[in-house]
Amino acid sequence: MPHLHMEYTANLPGLNADVALIRLNNTLVGSGQFGAEFDIKSRAIKVETFKVGTAMGERGFVHVKLALLSGRSPQIKKQLSESLLAVVQDLCEWPAGVEVQLCVEILDIDRESYSKTAVGH
Numbered sequence: 001m002p003h004l005h006m007e008y009t010a011n012l013p014g015l016n017a018d019v020a021l022i023r024l025n026n027t028l029v030g031s032g033q034f035g036a037e038f039d040i041k042s043r044a045i046k047v048e049t050f051k052v053g054t055a056m057g058e059r060g061f062v063h064v065k066l067a068l069l070s071g072r073s074p075q076i077k078k079q080l081s082e083s084l085l086a087v088v089q090d091l092c093e094w095p096a097g098v099e100v101q102l103c104v105e106i107l108d109i110d111r112e113s114y115s116k117t118a119v120g121h
Helices: 017-030 074-089
Strands: 003-009 041-047 059-069 099-109
Touching (some): 003 017, 017 074, 074 099
Parallel strands (some): 003 041, 059 099
Antiparallel strands (some): 003 059
């Protein structure tokens, strides 16, 4: 725990997903909220088919979703959200002429029903 999902639109050629994930993971480690760095699982998905709103202008987005075990205070979740958003804002040179929306969502996973194990170690 936690699980980080980053979705980003294909019209953001300067965004390097590998670099983005390591920077986001490092931010989570630096928060002090997680027991060990190997607990952080992240993945990125490039969205090829998308639409933002209804206008004809070119738009895109980066959406980071962080799912973590329930029990953290709203203040901790807000700090995590803001620190991840700061990383996303600085990920790349955003393309000229493209309106890009950047957002972070924090989700609680029910602690009582979550199960986990590791194999092959």
